[in-house]
Amino acid sequence: MSGDFVNLLADLKEEEVLKLTQQRLDSKEDPLKILEDARKGMEIVGKRFAGGEYFLPELVFSGELLAQVTNIVKPHLTGAGVQQKKIGKVVIATVAGDIHDIGLNIVDFMLDVNGFEVTNLGVDVPIEKIVKAVKETGAPVLGLSGFLTPAFDAMKETVEALEKAGLRKNLKIMIGGGQMDDEVRKYAKADAFGKDAMAAVTLTKQWYGVK
Amino acid sequence: MAQTKEWKDMTWQEKREARFDRWLNPPNVKFVNNEAEELYKKRVTRFIKAIKLEEPDRVPVMLPLGNYPATWGGSSFHELMYNYKKGNEIWKKFMAAFGDMDTFSGPAFIPSGRIAEAFPSKQQKLPGLGLPVTARMNEFVEGEYMKDDEYDLYMRDPTDYNLRVMMPRTSDFFAPFKNLPPMRGMLGSSMFINMLANPEIAGIVNKLQSKVDEQNKYMAAQVEIRDYIRAHGYPPLGGFGMMAGAPFDHFADALRGTTGIVRDMFRQPKKLQEAMEWYLNLSIESTIKNFPMTDSPVCIMPLHKGDDVFMSDKAFAEFYWPTYRRMLLAMINEGLVPMPFAEGKYTRRLKQITDTPPSGVIWWFDQTDMKEAKRVLGGISCIVGNVPTSVMITGNDQQVTENCKKLIQDCAPGGGYILAGGASCDNGKIENFKAMMNAAKEFGVYKK
Numbered sequence: 001m002s003g004d005f006v007n008l009l010a011d012l013k014e015e016e017v018l019k020l021t022q023q024r025l026d027s028k029e030d031p032l033k034i035l036e037d038a039r040k041g042m043e044i045v046g047k048r049f050a051g052g053e054y055f056l057p058e059l060v061f062s063g064e065l066l067a068q069v070t071n072i073v074k075p076h077l078t079g080a081g082v083q084q085k086k087i088g089k090v091v092i093a094t095v096a097g098d099i100h101d102i103g104l105n106i107v108d109f110m111l112d113v114n115g116f117e118v119t120n121l122g123v124d125v126p127i128e129k130i131v132k133a134v135k136e137t138g139a140p141v142l143g144l145s146g147f148l149t150p151a152f153d154a155m156k157e158t159v160e161a162l163e164k165a166g167l168r169k170n171l172k173i174m175i176g177g178g179q180m181d182d183e184v185r186k187y188a189k190a191d192a193f194g195k196d197a198m199a200a201v202t203l204t205k206q207w208y209g210v211k
Numbered sequence: 212m213a214q215t216k217e218w219k220d221m222t223w224q225e226k227r228e229a230r231f232d233r234w235l236n237p238p239n240v241k242f243v244n245n246e247a248e249e250l251y252k253k254r255v256t257r258f259i260k261a262i263k264l265e266e267p268d269r270v271p272v273m274l275p276l277g278n279y280p281a282t283w284g285g286s287s288f289h290e291l292m293y294n295y296k297k298g299n300e301i302w303k304k305f306m307a308a309f310g311d312m313d314t315f316s317g318p319a320f321i322p323s324g325r326i327a328e329a330f331p332s333k334q335q336k337l338p339g340l341g342l343p344v345t346a347r348m349n350e351f352v353e354g355e356y357m358k359d360d361e362y363d364l365y366m367r368d369p370t371d372y373n374l375r376v377m378m379p380r381t382s383d384f385f386a387p388f389k390n391l392p393p394m395r396g397m398l399g400s401s402m403f404i405n406m407l408a409n410p411e412i413a414g415i416v417n418k419l420q421s422k423v424d425e426q427n428k429y430m431a432a433q434v435e436i437r438d439y440i441r442a443h444g445y446p447p448l449g450g451f452g453m454m455a456g457a458p459f460d461h462f463a464d465a466l467r468g469t470t471g472i473v474r475d476m477f478r479q480p481k482k483l484q485e486a487m488e489w490y491l492n493l494s495i496e497s498t499i500k501n502f503p504m505t506d507s508p509v510c511i512m513p514l515h516k517g518d519d520v521f522m523s524d525k526a527f528a529e530f531y532w533p534t535y536r537r538m539l540l541a542m543i544n545e546g547l548v549p550m551p552f553a554e555g556k557y558t559r560r561l562k563q564i565t566d567t568p569p570s571g572v573i574w575w576f577d578q579t580d581m582k583e584a585k586r587v588l589g590g591i592s593c594i595v596g597n598v599p600t601s602v603m604i605t606g607n608d609q610q611v612t613e614n615c616k617k618l619i620q621d622c623a624p625g626g627g628y629i630l631a632g633g634a635s636c637d638n639g640k641i642e643n644f645k646a647m648m649n650a651a652k653e654f655g656v657y658k659k
């Protein structure tokens with residue numbers, strides 16, 4: 001049953017997934033086990049995205065399915081769930097003045113299914129808020145997303161502010177999104193440019209020294 | 212040129228020639244002198260040859276200027292929302308300072324501040340109106356403005372839907388429109404008078420009326436700069452505003468939003484297909500057929516949610532291309548020249564967009580691999596693009612030159628190429644734009 005569930009979720013079979021979730025709860029299965037399976041299903045979705053089999057619609061829809069499953073399961077949870085062990089922290093944000101979040105959310109998704117604890121600050125994030133989040137989480141990796149040409153400057157200013165706050169030395173910064181490329185990386189003085197969400201994962205793993 | 216055949220009996224190429232002729236010989240432009248007129252014709256000819264996949268004298272250029280003149284002239288989007296005259300003055304100065312360009316146009320997408328203020332919409336934010344005054348761009352706010360069960364309602368009567376559902380939903384000002392009677396029944400004066408007897412509706416009409424002078428001023432400024440630019444020999448490329456985009460984007464952008472459309476692709480794909488088909492036919496019947504003669508036959512059509520990241524090849528073949536392709540064919544049939552602006556990456560798409568008549572479509576690419584575009588679309592479509600904005604804005608003139616040179620080497624041979632940016636650059640150094648123009652003259656000359 002559990003194997004079916006994982007695959008049905010990965011194959012985005014909405015009706016079947018929801019039905020099976022209910023069945024498993026009815027047969028008094030541990031709700032945590034269901035959530036654990038949902039996570040496994042999402043991991044497969046992530047792999048298929050990385051492999052060029054899935055695209056944006058599949059990612060977005062898998063997110064919808066996960067939310068529904070979680071909603072059904074949540075009331076049955078007793079006590080705190082066991083946290084899956086994470087590799088480490090990453091802060092991500094779309095820079096000030098820019099509201100594009102589709103790419104940001106994909107990066108969030110891919111980092112998450114690859115074992116990172118992601119703090120997603122959302123869009124149009126003021127510089128101070130990014131600095132604060134880096135300080136508070138102590139995350140050694142920051143991902144900045146931007147799709148507009150004015151984001152070139154917003155990124156540069158964010159990096160400068162982190163320098164001023166004395167946080168730059170122990171921090172790796174990657175940038176990505178629409179009009180970004182290696183030229184902008186140089187301009188903004190970031191450490192790396194990533195062309196897609198898989199690159200965000202590869203870079204982060206590399207900086208964390210994990211395979 | 213005298214038309215000998217009736218429009219309906221002409222081939223698409225003949226119709227297009229008639230439209231090209233009108234572009235070359237604009238009846239309503241009074242050139243400031245013969246030189247301006249000659250330059251105008253030379254420039255238009257350059258574009259026409261590129262469109263027809265022939266070799267012009269040199270590679271034509273579309274500079275990625277956007278609202279760059281505003282920054283150059285020390286003004287801002289916000290200021291120009293209110294001071295139309297100043298915008299025009301700056302644009303004129305810029306034009307004189309820059310000199311030779313193959314095409315040029317007035318301030319783009321800067322709406323009237325006073326009008327935007329009076330009729331706030333949830334779908335758009337502007338500098339000073341929801342955005343910091345210093346913002347360099349307007350902002351379209353994506354949302355699920357049309358609900359998932361409203362396709363039928365929309366298709367049954369789009370005018371009615373827009374007036375009584377969409378406008379009240381997207382703007383508090385128009386909220387009372389919810390109480391309007393169905394518009395399809397509006398015949399005869401008394402029904403209109405009854406409608407105005409409702410003080411809320413009357414209030415809306417009065418407020419709209421009070422902005423007519425402002426709107427006239429705004430429009431007059433637009434006409435003034437347009438005529439001035441043309442009179443000085445700079446032709447327009449896109450002839451008339453924006454035409455309908457791809458049917459998929461029609462629903463994915465402003466109506467259902469990204470998550471909404473994704474849900475529909477999975478949960479109600481047939482309904483979405485039906486709606487796109489309906490929209491396509493409506494556009495062809497009500498807009499494209501017998502499209503009037505316009506200043507240029509080129510129609511720029513921004514494309515959003517069909518690129519390499521947004522969907523698989525399979526989804527593109529299923530949801531995006533079939534209805535859009537038929538829209539392109541209908542336009543070509545009217546002698547129009549559709550110019551899709553493929554935002555994002557279209558590298559994987561290239562192989563899927565080859566089935567249109569040779570020279571019928573101009574493809575403008577943002578981040579697509581241009582060498583590959585030339586390889587796949589050479590002999591089929593004129594291609595346009597794509598100096599990166601990063602180089603234009605953060606690089607120096609030498610880097611711009613190198614980039615343009617490479618693009619010209621890859622894309623220009625045999626004709627069918629226009630040098631352009633991938634997206635517009637609202638700031639940066641003027642030398643970089645000059646370097647781009649010069650690159651076409653230095654490396655883009657076709658040997659006769």
Ligand code: B12
Binds near residue numbers: 097148194518
């Ligand atoms: C969808 C879209 C919108 C939607 C955004 C919806 C949303 N919730 O995000 C809406 C309609 C709201 C919108 C608004 C605007 N947009 Co817009 N938009 C786009 C569009 C079509 C797609 C962007 C997108 O989401 N792509 C999908 C993502 C997933 O693709 P991707 O970039 O390949 O993503 C991968 C990588 O970038 C990477 N990545 C992303 N972030 C990061 C971060 C890190 C650290 C790493 C390593 C990797 C990484 O991972 C992703 C997944 O693999 C682009 C054109 C384009 N295709 O790029 C224009 C585009 C970005 N928009 C543009 C413009 C101009 C605007 C507006 C100003 C227009 C307007 N008049 O409304 C406003 C700006 C508002 C603002 N202040 O931000 C221009 C920008 C041009 C410029 N000169 O700056 C573009 C480039 C279109 C164009 N070619 O002209 N837009």
